[in-house]
Amino acid sequence: MPKIKNTIKNKMKTTTNYNLSKPLRIVTRSSSLAVCQSSMIGKQLTNIHKGLTYELVKVGNLPVNHKDSFVKLCEECLTKGDADLAVHSAKDLPIQSRKGLEIAAYCRRENPLDVIIFAPEYEMAKRSATPIKIGTASPRRRVQLMNQSQEYLVEGLRGNITTRIEALKPETATQENPTKSKLDAIVLAAAGLIRLQRTSIISHYLTPAEMVPAAGQGALALQCLTSREDIKDLTKQLKHQPTELCLTAERHCCHLLGADCDSAVGVYAFLSEDVMHIYSMVGDISTNKIIQVRQQLPVLGGDFDEMQEKAKLAGELVANELIEQGANNFIYKRTPPTK
Structure with missing residues (x-):
């Protein structure tokens, strides 16, 4: 188990800037899994904040082929003011956040396999x-x-x-x-x-040796308007910093590779003691050839911002190794690596 612990602790009595007289509007797809995940977050928040209630705003299931289309539907609800919070599977989120929106919290990761x-x-x-x-x-x-x-x-x-x-x-x-x-x-x-x-x-x-998971797989991301300090305050106790560190490395690696939902890319990081272990792969969808890189890098130590930078560096090192082995020939519509 990693040594890092959440610095944000649940307390018996909590205060929040959110107006508890208003139900928290959580936007979700209408699929059984999306409703389950959004309801789970709603219940966790109501357990933390006594007096809080929530309601689900369902956007429906549309016949679209890309997962980020569902993400965009939820994001539009946030930007239009029709919802306060969106619950996403982190692996479905585009690497670049939509302007005016941000991730308020990455929740504790479930089994990523x-x-x-x-x-x-x-x-x-x-x-x-x-x-x-x-x-x-x-x-x-x-x-x-x-x-x-x-x-x-x-x-x-x-x-x-x-x-x-x-x-x-x-x-x-x-x-x-x-x-x-x-x-x-x-x-x-x-x-x-x-x-x-x-x-x-x-x-x-x-196992990761058999199949490298997608970046962010198993984790939930809570998204809100950048201006909604009350929502960030409301959700801060659901932040899980070890998960956030791992997703920072995974998502930064994908960003540098220029990977999207059509890319055969897997990146999975986990913490053991003070070391981050990373499994990664890039595949060629036309030939089914694979490039794999595994790394072990120390990331713990210092304050959380310093650890975040170390996690980004870990993701960068893995991305560069993949690129050196020819990953840029496998990923289509690739963007140049940027730090």
């Missing part, structure tokens, strides 16, 4: 069938799966958690294939299944 879920009939067949059809729309997951085994056949699969799990259910039975599924397996983030209390369907947790 990816998991494989096999279809029930595939489990019963003792996983003997080949090729194994695995569903995922993530370029990062795809290239790492293709590097693990030639027996994997990766097929595109989009949608929320419920939609993707449904893809494992048997299709209409035929005489030739009475229990045939659309897919043999899918890959999801462990954190969402944990929050939805659906871990019983997980077949295997993929």
Whole structure:
């Protein structure tokens, strides 16, 4: 476990600049996971601040292909004054913050790993069938799966958690294939299944050595208007500084690489003693080739601002190593590294 501890402690009695007579309006997508995560944050805040209430402002699920489109819907609610706070999965957030908005807090990270879920009939067949059809729309997951085994056949699969799990259910039975599924397996983030209390369907947790997670995976980010000092004050006790340090390194690395949601890039940092351990990978989505870098760098010591700078430096060192090995040839629409 890391030595660093939160300097922001929960207290029995708290004060806040937020007007507790008004319900806190939390904007969220209407998917089951988004509602679950936003409700979880709302309940945590009401436990900290007695007298606080909250309500969810749902923006709906639109047929869009990029996760940052959902982020933009929530951000528009904030900028228009229709909501006070947005709860995002940190891995979905663009690296550059929208003008006038900021992250008020990164909350304690849940399990950051990816998991494989096999279809029930595939489990019963003792996983003997080949090729194994695995569903995922993530370029990062795809290239790492293709590097693990030639027996994997990766097929595109989009949608929320419920939609993707449904893809494992048997299709209409035929005489030739009475229990045939659309897919043999899918890959999801462990954190969402944990929050939805659906871990019983997980077949295997993929270690960072098997599959490097996305930057920010497993963490929630609380976003508000830069001018809303009352919201920053309200949410400050949900800040988890060890998580923030790790995400600083991960997100800065992605920034220097010029990575976006279409890039096959994974960066995962964790703290052990005073050392930050970083797993990273960049893949070529056309050839499925992978470049990997692992680093261990001391980041703890000094005040939190100093540790933040060390975390950024750690992310920069990893990005530079990846670039030296040719990562810039793998990432499309890449921007020049900047400090």
